[in-house]
Amino acid sequence: MAGVMDDLAIGFVHGPRWDAYFGLSLVRIARELDISKWISYPSGPTIDIGRNTIVDLFLESDKDYLFMVDTDMTFSPQMLHSLHEKRNPDWVLSALCYTESGTPVPKVHATDDEGNEGFKVISVNPEKPLVEVAMCGAAFTIVHRGIYEKVGANYAHSSRPYYAFTERYPRAGEDAEFCARAAESGFKTVVDCTVVPGHRKVKTIGNTSVPD
16 A cells, blocks of 8 residues: 555544544554645534634645545545545545444435425445445545635635535535535535445433533
């Protein structure tokens, strides 16, 4: 596995704690892959602000691609390397991530029996590893700076030009809006179904108050 990724920056939005497996994943990345630009930003309850800030900091760098990863993901250097090999300046490229309920996060456009437009979950086909979708999460993505630059120019009027919670997708999240803005700017969102990182969700049973 080639270890040099001179064109790539890593960015992640973090809360007050990191999942231990995410931390170990970063250690392995740092040990096995040569990536010189790391960008982190505390999100608190405003992950959209965090993501936009990371993009702005990335665009100030000399790197061509941003690998955005969430702090509840667990993954190997090979997964990042494999996704990086398929990078494309015209794609929002995502790994295949799953929700806590076990369904794929990426979705395609669909129309219900009453004619209402919405989304449906993708069908994973081993014979079709690269799938164009309507939206993906931002939990494990590689995006070229040109996509961010064009989306940012098209939405320069917004305080959150890239990732934003909007009325268009009130339940789908800030990353769905970014995919829509990328599509409107002439780019595709593509999922690599051969790269499947872990999505760790920890549930507390019982008292959830902060200990004294």
